[in-house]
Amino acid sequence: MGEGMKTKTAGTNIVSSAALIALLCAGCAGGSLTTREKGAGIGALGGAAVGGIVGAAVGHPGAGAAIGGGLGLGAGALVGDQLQGQENRDHRQAGEIERNQREIERQRYELEQMRRERGEY
Numbered sequence: 001m002g003e004g005m006k007t008k009t010a011g012t013n014i015v016s017s018a019a020l021i022a023l024l025c026a027g028c029a030g031g032s033l034t035t036r037e038k039g040a041g042i043g044a045l046g047g048a049a050v051g052g053i054v055g056a057a058v059g060h061p062g063a064g065a066a067i068g069g070g071l072g073l074g075a076g077a078l079v080g081d082q083l084q085g086q087e088n089r090d091h092r093q094a095g096e097i098e099r100n101q102r103e104i105e106r107q108r109y110e111l112e113q114m115r116r117e118r119g120e121y
Contacts, residue, residue, distance in 0.1 A: 035087055036080040043076015044069050 033041070048069035055064015 034080075035084040036077060039080020039083060040073055040077040043079065044073035047072015047075070 048065045051068015051071070052061045052065035054068065055061040058064070
């Protein structure tokens, strides 16, 4: 291997390592992960693992892991997005149910007050 090739590989490794560290730090800075982010992370890790295994079978584990990670990231993000949307809908619906329940209780109370005023009790 020539001197230029060693420098290029070392430079690529340094850039890749720096990018990975930056992503990890950025991911940890914002607090808890959303369902969308969890799906993307799981997809990326799973895709990279499967891609690495497939890539190793054909002699290119790094390329396989990179391609699999990218595809897994996209697929995981899509699934996570759908799950996040469902969670948001469920949360809104629970809020509506709670508001309706409070209104029913308020109306029951008013009805009871009206009955007492009329002397029905």
